[in-house]
Amino acid sequence: MSKVFTIAEGLENLGALRSGGQGSVYKGRRMGPIYSAVKLIPTPIYTENSDDKNYRNFENEVAKLQKVNEVPNPNIVKIISSGLTESGSFPFIEMEFIDGPDLSELLLPPHDKVFTLKEALKVADQLASALAHCHRLGVKHGDLKSNNVKYNLHTGNYVLLDFGLAIMTEEQRRSSMRNAGAVEFMAPEQYDGKMLPQSDIYSYGIILYELLAGEVPFVLKANNEAARNALMLKQMESPVPDLLEKRKTNLPDNWAKDKMAAELKVPDWMLKVVAKCLEKNPADRFADALELYDALSVHQTRMEPIAPVVESDKQYAEIEWSLKLQLIKNQLQDRLISEMILLYNAQPAANLADENKAYYLNDQVKLHHSRLNELLRENGKDEYGRDKDIQAALDKIQETELLAHPSKLYIPKTTLYALLTALGALLFTTIFLWEVYRHNATAIKLMNLFLTIAKSIFGSKK
Structure with a gap:
């Protein structure tokens, strides 16, 4: 493949991946x-x-993005380098290459039209976790859309990409937005x-709605x-179309009737989260992704038991419970992954800081484990079921503690x-053989x- 231009020394340009109003993304080889x-x-x-x-x-702004990567997050793309191209003096950001489709591709055939x-x-x-991590450090994404979130085929995680708009000035952003290809978000x-x-919260709501x-709620016609x-006027003035009606229309025809009925039971809390994200006035939305992530966790991990239901509603109750359980498991997995990354990437000069981070993250893992345990108990799961679901997580926690604090070796009692x-x-045998060597009469006897x-035992077998 011929080069379009040189990016930087040691970084080969393999051609464009995609282009847009916020810039172009190229595949590189370092x-x-x-x-x-x-x-x-x-x-x-x-x-x-x-x-x-x-x-x-x-x-x-690049310094802010590098700060985001100081504490790795499994749902945020890693920034490798940045600078100016050797030809053209264009600013560039080099990121890890995520192998897998983005969300917009996962909504196209042969995939189902809805998730x-x-x-x-x-x-x-996972997207709320990534945004919360950014907002905690004062970094706004600014270009959140479904093709900026990729599914990593190798880890099974969804990863937030493309912080290009975050490093533009307000004038550049205004000009770029007029030519953007994803104004629906x-x-x-x-x-x-x-x-x-x-603004990131609004775009997050559009993605979840999609x-x-x-x-998306308002589709660009041309x-x-x-x-x-016309789209801008709709986003500013028109009410958001009913999500459930659109979901009902777009459910795949090849799904079984039971599955279609179950998949239409979108939890009320989820609809409310989407609605709040899509408020016209920024002040009426979640203040930032930290508040969004907390709200998501609270809605999903409520500790009240599910009330008794009639036969026709049992399937809905089971879905509601499984969604709660899935969220806690996702959070538990993310914490474990983050902790392991921290431990493996720890630099000798930052041992103390990394150890403190490991302590903090381990506390968070234990908190989520406690929530999972409580949730299972409230939903009538027996002791065996609880142990079966959480034993693997406990084993991983113990493994990470061993890596973080080798002096605190954990060994099961058995x-x-x-x-x-x-x-x-071994000690007895060593002492005994030593006494035999010294011709101790008792030891020899x-x-x-x-x-x-021994001779009587083995001789009788013959």
């Missing part, structure tokens, strides 16, 4: 067979010093070039200025007793006795 994705910002920077406003803004409730919940949880205030934490309904203006017994036997017994 130092041999290591692939990456390179985001190019369409505004060139000609002077690499702090006197250049564009360069200064680029450096400040199952279980999978939609997994996306909602934009919050009303973004048409004025504003980018707030609540996964559940099979299409790619021209008139169509974009293994400890066996080791002590073997150690005692015992040795002869053992040999006599």
Whole structure:
């Protein structure tokens, strides 16, 4: 494949992956067979010093993105490097290459037009976790849409990509938005070039709506200025179409009737979360993704038991319970993955900091384990069922504690007793053989006795 231009020394350009109003993403190869994705910002920077406003803004925002990566999150793409291209002086961000489809591709044939409730919940949880991580560090994404969230085929996680819009100035964003290809995901205030934490919340709501309904609330009819203006007016003034009606229309015909009925039972709390995310006024939405993630967790991990239901509602009750359980398991898995990444990537100079992080994350894992335990008990699961569901998680927690604190070796009681017994036997045998070597009369008599017994046992078998 021919090169379009040189990105940077040691970083080969393998051609464009996709282009849009916020820039282009190229496939790169760094130092041999290591692939990456390179985001190019369409505004060139000609002077690499702090006197250049564009360069200064680029450096400040890249520093924020690097801060996001200081504590790894399994649902956020890793930033590898950044700089200016050797030809054209375009700012670029090099990211890890995620092998797998994005959400928009997963909604196209041969896939179903809508996500199952279980999978939609997994996306909602992992995407909210990624956004919360960014907002906690003061980083707004600004370009959240379904093709900026990819499914990693190798880990099974959904990963948030493309922070290109976050490093643009307000003027650049306003110009870029006029030519953006995904205006369906934009919050009303973004048409004025504003980018707030609540703007990410609105886009998050559009994604969740799209996964559940099979299409965005307001569809762009054509790619021209008139169509974009019409869409903008709808987003600012029109009520959001009924999600359940759209989901009912777009359910796959090849699904069994029981499955279709069950998949239409979208929990009320989920509909309320989507509705709040899609409020026209930013002040009426969740203040940021931290508040969104907390609300999602509270809705999904309520501790009240499910009330007795009639036969016709049992399937709905089972779905509600399984969704609660799935969220806690997702959170537990994310915490474990984060902790393991921290431990394996720990630098010697930062041992204390990494150990403190491991302590914190381990506490969080235990908290989620406690919630899972409580949820199972409240829903009438027996002791065996509880143990079966959580034993694997406990084993992983113990493994991570062993890696974090090797001096605090965890050994199960049965293994400890066996080791002590073997150690005692070895010690006794060593002392006994030493006494035989020293011609101790008692030891020699015992040795002869053992040999006599052994001969009688094995001799009788012959």
